[in-house]
Amino acid sequence: MKSSNLKLALRIALVHLLSKKKQTLVAMLGVTFGISMFIVMISFMTGVNDFLMDLTLDGSPHIHINNPVKTERAPLAAAAYDTSQTRIILHHQKPKQELPRIKNGFQILREIRQHPDVSFASPQLTSQVFFNNGAIRFSGMVVGIDVKQENAMYKLHEKMISGTVEKLLSNRNGILVGEKLSKKMNIVPGDRVSLTTANGDVFMMKVVGIFAFGITTIDDVRCYVDLQTAQKLLGKSADYFTDLNIKLKDYRKASTLAPILKARYGFKTEDWEQSNASILTGEMVRNTMTYVVAITMLIVAGFGIYNIMNMTVVNKMRDIAILKATGYEGTDIILIFLLQSIIIGIIGALMGVLTGILISYGINQIPFPTSDVIKIETFPVAFKMKHYLLAIFFGFLTTLLAGYFPSRKASKIDPVAIIRG
Amino acid sequence: MNAIEARNITKFFHEPTTFQVLKQISFTVEKGHFVSLVGKSGCGKSTLLYVLSTMDTDYEGELLFENHLITGKNQDELSKFRNEHLGFVFQFHFLLPEFTVLENVMLPALKLKRFSHKEIEHRAIEKLQLVGMDNFAFNTASKLSGGQQQRVAIARALINDPSIIMGDEPTGNLDKTNSFIVLDILKKLAADNKQTIITVTHDQEFAAQTDHIIEMEDGLIIRQ
Incomplete structure (x- = not known):
C-alpha cells in the first residue's frame, strides 16, 4: 500500500467521521468506557493481590x-533380619529422643x-x-x-x-x-x-x-x-x-x-508457595475473573463499533459506488472504512486510559475502613504501565476486528446495482 | 481508430427468472464520435452501457478498448482502467455530499496520481471553468442544484482526460435549459478534444444532436 493512497483514504475517512460527529463520539465513548473499566478493574484487582502478597510475604519467610x-524410622529389628525375606510389623512406634x-x-x-x-x-x-x-x-x-x-x-x-x-x-x-x-x-x-x-x-x-x-x-x-x-x-x-x-x-x-x-x-x-497455597489459588481465581469481565467489556464496546460502522457503510453505499466507478479499488474502500474505526479506536482507547487512570487514582484515595486485622489506609490500587499498554493493545485489536467486517462488506458492494437504482 | 469494440456481447438476468437482455451484440465506436444509445425502456441499452463501462463483468463476448482486450481482467485492473481511461456522468448526479465541489472533481485524479496535488487542483479549476462552475469550487456539493451538480459531475468525469466519456441519461433529470448546457459541453468535448462520448438517452432532441444513433429493441441493435 503506497503512502499517498493511505493519505487519500485518511482524508476521506476524516471527512466521513467529521460529517457525523455525534455518531463518531458515541462510538468513541463506547471504547473509552470499555477501556477505562478494563484499567480500573485490573489496577484495583492487582492492587489487592499485591497487597495480600505483601502481607503474606512480610509475615512469612521465603x-x-x-x-x-520424626515418628517413622526403620525399626531396630530391621538391622538383624533380611527385610526382603522377613516382614517386620511394629505397632505404635515412638519417636527417638x-x-x-x-x-x-x-x-x-x-x-x-x-x-x-x-x-x-x-x-x-x-x-x-x-x-x-x-x-x-x-x-x-x-x-x-x-x-x-x-x-x-x-x-x-x-x-x-x-x-x-x-x-x-x-x-x-x-x-x-x-x-x-x-x-x-x-x-x-x-x-x-x-x-x-x-x-x-x-x-x-x-x-x-x-x-x-x-x-x-x-x-x-x-x-x-x-x-x-x-x-x-x-x-x-x-x-x-x-x-x-x-x-x-x-x-x-x-x-x-x-x-x-x-x-x-x-x-x-x-x-512460601507451599505454605500459602490457598492465597495463590485465590489470586489466580481473582485474576481470571478480572480478565474475563474486562475483556467482555471490550468485546461489548467492539460490538458497538461494529454496529456503527455497519450503519455508516449502509449510509455511504452511493459514495462507495461512485468511488468504485471512478477507479477506486476494493483495498482503497477497505482502507477508508477501516481507518474510520481505527481512529475511533485509538482516540477512544487513549481517552479510556486517561479516564481509567483518573478513576483508579480516585479509588486509591478512598480511605479503607480500618480494622485490627488488616493494616491499610486506602483501597489498594496498582499503577502499572503494562496494564495501560495491554488496554490500548486490546482496544486497538477490538476496533480493528469490529471495523474490518463492515469494511470488507463495503469493498464488495456492486456499483452497478447502486447506480442503476 | 476504434475507441471501443463490442464482439458478440450476450448477457442474462437470472432474477426473478432467467431472461436474455443482450443478444449477440456487436458494434464499434470511432474515436472522437458522439454516440447515443436509444430505445424503449427495458430494451437493454443501460445494461449494454454498464457492460461497456467495465463495471458489469457478468457477460459473454468480448470487449476491446483501442484494440486491446478488456474482457477477463480482474477487478483491480478494471478499476485502474476506469480511473485512467473512462469518465462517467450519471442520471442522478452522484457527488460525494460532504466534500466540496473542488474535492469531488479532484478525487479521481488523486487516485490516479499522474500529477502533483497542486497541479491536480489547478486542473480541477480548469475543468470547472469549462462547465461554468468555477465560482462554486469551495461550496459543499450537497448545497448545489441538480443542474449544477450534473455540471460538476461532468467536470469530475473529465479530470483525468479520459478517452471515453459515458453518460447514463445525463440530462434525464434536468430541465430544458440545463439539458442544453450539458449537451453543448459534451458536443464541444467530442469536437475539440477528440474524446469519444457514449450516452444512453430517452430524449429524441438530445439524440438528434449526436453524431451517431444506435437504436435497440429487445436486446438487439435494430438500427445504427
Missing part, C-alpha cells in the same frame, strides 16, 4: 528450614548467607510457653530471634504499635508481645509478665514492645525474645536453634532453591 520430630534442633546451625547459616540469591537468613528458636495472668494461663509461642537480622527481614520496627525492637538487645529479660495477646493479658510496655516454659521453669519477663502483623494467628500467640534469652529460658546451649528462615532477593526463586537446600543439608524445607 524458605523455612526446620527439623521436625531427639531434639528438633538444626545441627551445625551456625555453620549452615554462614553458608546460606553467602548464596548469591539470599538477602537475609536468620535463626529462630521457637517453643511453646504459658503466660500466667493471675489465675488464668494463656498459651503462647516464644520465638527467640537474632534481633538485627529478624528486624531487617520482617521490618519488625514497622509492625510495632508501642515500644521498640532494639530494647530487646539492651534488656536481656525483654519480650515483645503480639497485640491480641497483650490485650488478653491487659499489658503495656513496662509491665512484667510471668511465663512458664514447657519444662516447667518460671521466668519473669519485662514487656518492651507490642507488635501487630495484622494476621490474627500470629498476633494472638507470638512473642519475641532475643535468641540468647530463649536459649536461657529453655536451658539450651548457645548453638541451639530450631528454625532457619531465609528471605531471597527474588521471592519467585524460592520453589527452586528450597529442594536444593533440602538435598544439601537434609532438613525439612518449605517455600
Whole structure:
C-alpha cells in the first residue's frame, strides 16, 4: 500500500467521521468506557493481590528450614533380619529422643548467607510457653530471634504499635508481645509478665514492645525474645536453634532453591508457595475473573463499533459506488472504512486510559475502613504501565476486528446495482 | 481508430427468472464520435452501457478498448482502467455530499496520481471553468442544484482526460435549459478534444444532436 493512497483514504475517512460527529463520539465513548473499566478493574484487582502478597510475604519467610520430630524410622529389628525375606510389623512406634534442633546451625547459616540469591537468613528458636495472668494461663509461642537480622527481614520496627525492637538487645529479660495477646493479658510496655516454659521453669519477663502483623494467628500467640534469652529460658546451649528462615532477593526463586537446600543439608524445607497455597489459588481465581469481565467489556464496546460502522457503510453505499466507478479499488474502500474505526479506536482507547487512570487514582484515595486485622489506609490500587499498554493493545485489536467486517462488506458492494437504482 | 469494440456481447438476468437482455451484440465506436444509445425502456441499452463501462463483468463476448482486450481482467485492473481511461456522468448526479465541489472533481485524479496535488487542483479549476462552475469550487456539493451538480459531475468525469466519456441519461433529470448546457459541453468535448462520448438517452432532441444513433429493441441493435 503506497503512502499517498493511505493519505487519500485518511482524508476521506476524516471527512466521513467529521460529517457525523455525534455518531463518531458515541462510538468513541463506547471504547473509552470499555477501556477505562478494563484499567480500573485490573489496577484495583492487582492492587489487592499485591497487597495480600505483601502481607503474606512480610509475615512469612521465603524458605523455612526446620527439623521436625520424626515418628517413622526403620525399626531396630530391621538391622538383624533380611527385610526382603522377613516382614517386620511394629505397632505404635515412638519417636527417638531427639531434639528438633538444626545441627551445625551456625555453620549452615554462614553458608546460606553467602548464596548469591539470599538477602537475609536468620535463626529462630521457637517453643511453646504459658503466660500466667493471675489465675488464668494463656498459651503462647516464644520465638527467640537474632534481633538485627529478624528486624531487617520482617521490618519488625514497622509492625510495632508501642515500644521498640532494639530494647530487646539492651534488656536481656525483654519480650515483645503480639497485640491480641497483650490485650488478653491487659499489658503495656513496662509491665512484667510471668511465663512458664514447657519444662516447667518460671521466668519473669519485662514487656518492651507490642507488635501487630495484622494476621490474627500470629498476633494472638507470638512473642519475641532475643535468641540468647530463649536459649536461657529453655536451658539450651548457645548453638541451639530450631528454625532457619531465609528471605531471597527474588521471592519467585524460592520453589527452586528450597529442594536444593533440602538435598544439601537434609532438613525439612518449605517455600512460601507451599505454605500459602490457598492465597495463590485465590489470586489466580481473582485474576481470571478480572480478565474475563474486562475483556467482555471490550468485546461489548467492539460490538458497538461494529454496529456503527455497519450503519455508516449502509449510509455511504452511493459514495462507495461512485468511488468504485471512478477507479477506486476494493483495498482503497477497505482502507477508508477501516481507518474510520481505527481512529475511533485509538482516540477512544487513549481517552479510556486517561479516564481509567483518573478513576483508579480516585479509588486509591478512598480511605479503607480500618480494622485490627488488616493494616491499610486506602483501597489498594496498582499503577502499572503494562496494564495501560495491554488496554490500548486490546482496544486497538477490538476496533480493528469490529471495523474490518463492515469494511470488507463495503469493498464488495456492486456499483452497478447502486447506480442503476 | 476504434475507441471501443463490442464482439458478440450476450448477457442474462437470472432474477426473478432467467431472461436474455443482450443478444449477440456487436458494434464499434470511432474515436472522437458522439454516440447515443436509444430505445424503449427495458430494451437493454443501460445494461449494454454498464457492460461497456467495465463495471458489469457478468457477460459473454468480448470487449476491446483501442484494440486491446478488456474482457477477463480482474477487478483491480478494471478499476485502474476506469480511473485512467473512462469518465462517467450519471442520471442522478452522484457527488460525494460532504466534500466540496473542488474535492469531488479532484478525487479521481488523486487516485490516479499522474500529477502533483497542486497541479491536480489547478486542473480541477480548469475543468470547472469549462462547465461554468468555477465560482462554486469551495461550496459543499450537497448545497448545489441538480443542474449544477450534473455540471460538476461532468467536470469530475473529465479530470483525468479520459478517452471515453459515458453518460447514463445525463440530462434525464434536468430541465430544458440545463439539458442544453450539458449537451453543448459534451458536443464541444467530442469536437475539440477528440474524446469519444457514449450516452444512453430517452430524449429524441438530445439524440438528434449526436453524431451517431444506435437504436435497440429487445436486446438487439435494430438500427445504427
